[in-house]
Amino acid sequence: MISKRFNVRVYGLCINHQQNILICDEHYGNQFFTKFxxxxxxxxxxxIQCLKREWKEELNIEIEVLSHFYTTEFFQASAFDGSQVISIYYLVKPSEMSxxxxxSYTHLLKNEETLFKWASLKKMKESDVTFPIDQKVASLLIExxxxxxx
Known part of the structure; x- marks a missing residue:
């Protein structure tokens, strides 16, 4: 079934001093995926309100949005409901801690649905993330x- 709806997604790209980027493993229903x-x-x-809310919900942390990084430039259907996905990515940093x-804090976070981890930008591959738009962003980050x- 083809949907005529849009699905707007907003993601934060946090790069630490060791040139690692935060990604997360999640599962939804019967699907397992890695994303930002x-x-x-x-x-x-x-x-921006959405991005800050999502980070507060997922990581229990306030963030500062540094700059826009990428907005989807191609058609992508959702893997879940067929809607057209429009993803917007921002570089972010925590506002409450260094x-x-x-x-160190992210290594302590645990819940049933999400595992946060740091991926080396030096070793990163597009295939380290699951969804096509995230793979495009991974390619840009690598470049x-x-x-x-x-």
Whole structure:
């Protein structure tokens, strides 16, 4: 079935001093996937508000949004409901603690649905994340890291 709905997703890209990026393993229903932290825009919510809410819900932390990184430039159907996915990515950092403290903090986070982990940008591959838009973003991160932008 083809949906005529849009599904807006907002993700935060947090890179620590060791040039690692935060990603997470999640499961939803019977599907297991690896993605960047963030999630879906709710009706009546602004994009930045959504990103901050998602990080607060998932990581119990306040973030500072540093800059826009990428917005989807191609059609992508949702893996879950067939809606058209529009994903927006921002570079972020924790606002309540240093990056080093945050790196240690994420290793302590545990819940039934999500496992947070740090992936080396030097060793990262597009296939380290599951969804096509995330893979595009991983490719851009790899390029920028290789050119010394981070």
């Amino acid at each position: 932290p963030g999630g879906g825009l709710e009706f009546g919510e602004g994009i 990056l080093d403290e945050f790196t 920028r890291h290789a050119s010394g932008c981070f």
